[in-house]
Amino acid sequence: MTRYLSIFLTFARACLVRDMTFRANFVLECVTSLGWMAMNLAFYLLVFTFTPEIGLGTGWTKEPFFAFVATGMIINSIVQALFMPSAEELTEMVRTGGLDGILVQPLDAQFLLSMHRVDFSAFANGLVGVGLLCWAIPRLPQPPHPVAILLYPLLIACGVAILYSLVIMLAAATIHLGRNQSLYDFWFYLTNFSRYPAEIYSGPWGGPLRALCTFVIPILLVVNVPARVIAQPLTEQGGMMVAGTVFAAGAALVISRWVFQAALSKYRSASS
Amino acid sequence: MHNSSQPRTDAPNAAGEPVIEVRGLAKEYRVFDKPEGLMASVTGLFNRKSRVVEALRGVDLRVEKGEFVAMLGPNGAGKTTFLKLLSGIITPTRGSATVLGSVPWERTDDFRRRFALVMGQRNQLWWDLPAAESFRLHKEIYRIDTPRFERTRDELVDLLDVRKLLLRPVRDLSLGERMKLELVAALLHEPEVLFLDEPTIGLDVVAQHALHRFLAHVQAERQMTVILTTHYMKDVAALCKRLVVVTEGSILYDGSLEQIVDRFTSHKIVTLDLDAPPDRAAIDRLGFPCEIRGPQVILRIDRTRIADVLPGILRGQGVRDVSVEDVPLEEIVAEMFRSGSTAGTDGATGAPR
Structure with missing residues (x-):
């Protein structure tokens, strides 16, 4: 484990060196990303000029909702920084045969393929998320329970793990298909569901969608559960959600490990 | 050189076992034919036609410790597929193989620490970073302790005279410079087996020569087992005693360089430099296939008759100079590729086929 951490830090260091080589590009990526976040926040502020709460009786008033948004930003920035660059590169590696060089190295291939690139500019959103959370928490209707504060980092890790697993399964599809350039698009569509409170998915269409995104592809657990734990009072139902998210x-x-290993065993390599 | 931090398992070699043993190794791919034209493409979405391509057809090979084996074959012969199988990158359709006592496609870390693969057409160094950064990464991945890493790196860097390139981004280097640094990276963990897939492709003569000298030196010093795939006879002649010729997924010849000449040619090339351009009829009367280039005559004479006929030729034609040579290796191998004929192997190193 220490060795893998050490190797990851070496990768991260190499990526930072590379990012610093192209400083203008790095700054531009940070600015673009922050700009997009600022527009999202402005949109949510606009929404709250029309309504005091997202769904009556849901508890998602302005401050709790911004804690929700901050949680989403933190989780997404971790995934975007640590896993997405490698997953996106995998498509090209499979197509050109670059994956060969990874498979001959004496390390777990999934680790190498999913963590060899770090996008430091994506951490900018995470930092904004932490700032937003620090702003929202003192303004919540009820301060978070100490247990909730302890559970929050665990649930953030669980959210990251669920998204990471999805990335890995999409990457495995790349190995099967040989080319999967819609990986990022599909990722965006999927994670879009996780960006809003689960309560908005109700009614004849929303109910089944909520069930699908909770029990089949548990994308709704990713942000909703940690955000609910930190921003709303702990309840028995919340406790079950926590257990369900960890599970x-x-x-x-x-499952993603199994899918990825199965895909690797079918790898054909590209012609030289 | 020896890894002080990682105990090496030399047991498979110590008992006289081969470093590489391959039996009946076959690899088949299903490929889809892409029809031409829009309508055919649309139809192909629903009814794709596929066929099976045999990249390797039951190959047998045994390589002992310290051998430097060249694998020669035309494009698509199966050379790279063979190396990919031995490296564990892909799994075979049939057959078995062990490298250093391990089944390659099980991809155990212990096995992967003991070999290296260099592909001439693939870049394994980080493109935007100096090679020194890739070497540092390599040190971590292969768990090379610092003193050993620095000693090996310095030795290899000095041998290839690339110290001044270490801090330049790889993308700014020439192809030859990149390949030298790729080789340094591949050898940092002191592999026992080295697979080289067309390492000299696209290199100029000077860079090729530098790589030849380097590889010959390192292989001899470390007693590494090396399999080299190439299109270039110069690589083979400079580095290898044993040659494996592959076409269409099968081994046509497995034996020494010297024996391929004996086995596949019945004649030698006799080149005569004459005082003046000869009379064509007089040359034809000698009764051997010939080519006349001004005052130079090139004859193809049966090997068994050279000693008998050469004195007569030298007496009668106003010869200033003469040379007797084997048929160039390129010519022999090209003929083998064309004919695709199977012709057995060197009994000392391979099984007859």
Whole structure:
């Protein structure tokens, strides 16, 4: 484990050196990303000029909702920084045969393929998320319970694990298909569901969608559960959601590992 | 050189076992034919036609410790597929193989620490970073302790005279410079087996020569087992004693360089430099296939008759100079590729086929 951490830090260091080589590009990526976040926040502020709450009786008033948004920003920035660059590169590696060089190295291929690139500019959103959370927490209707504060980092990790598993399964599809340039698009569509409180998915269409995105592809657990724990009072139902999220994260990691290994065993390599 | 931090498992070699043993190794791919034209493309979405391509057809090979084996073959012969199988990148359709006692496609870390693969057409160094950064990464991945890493790196860098390139981004280097640094990276963990896939492709003569000298030196010093795939006879002649010729997924010849000449040619090339351009009829009367280039005559004479006929030729034609040579290796191998004929192997190193 220490060795893998050490190797990851070496990768991260190399990526930072590279990012600093192209400083203008790095700054531009940070600015673009922050700009997009600023527009989202402005949109949510606009919404709250029309309504005091997202869904009557849901508890998602302005400050709790911004804690929700901050949680989403933190989780997404971790995934975007640590895993997405490698997953996106995998498509090209499979197509050109670059994956060959990874498979001959004495390390876990999934680790190498999913963590060899770090996009430091994506951490900018995470930092904004932390700032937003620090602004929202003192303004919540009820301060978070100490247990909630302890659970929050665990649930953030679970959210990251669920998203990571999805990335890995999409990457495995790349190995099967040989080319999967819609990987990022598909990722965007999927994670879009996780960006809003689960309560908005109700009614004849919303109910089944909510069930699908909770029990089949547990994308709704990613942000909703940690955000609910930190921003709303702890309840018995909330406790079950916490247990379900931990279970879903574990199951997602195991399933994605199996899918990825199966895909690697079918790898054909590109012609030289 | 020896890894002080990682105990090496030399057991498979110590008992006289081969470093590489391959039996009946076959690899088949299903490929989809893409029809031409818009309508055919649309139809192909629903009804794709596929066929099976045999990249390797039951190859047998045994390589002992310290051998430097060249694998020669035309494009698509199966050379790279063979190396990919031995490296564990892909899994075979049939057959078995062990490298250093391990089954390659099981991809155990212990096995992967003991070999290296260099592909001439693929870049494994970080493109935007100096090679020194890739070497540092390599050190971590292969768990090379610092003193050993620095000693090996310095030795290899000095041998290839690339110290001044270490801090330049790889993208700014020439192809030859990049390949030298790729080789340094591949050898940093002191592999026992080295697979080289067309390492000299696209290199100029000077860079090729530098790589030849380097590889010959390192292989001899470390007693590494090396399999080299190439299109260039110069690589083979400079580095290898054993040659494996592959076409269409099968081994046509496995034996020494010297024996391929004996086995596949019945004649030698006799070149005569004459005082003046000869009379064509007089040359034809000698009864050997010939080519006349001004005052130079090139004859193809049966090997068994050279000693008998050469004195007569030298007496009668106003010869200023003469040379007797084997048929160039390129010519022999090209003929083998064309004919695709199977012709057995060197009994000392391979099984007859």
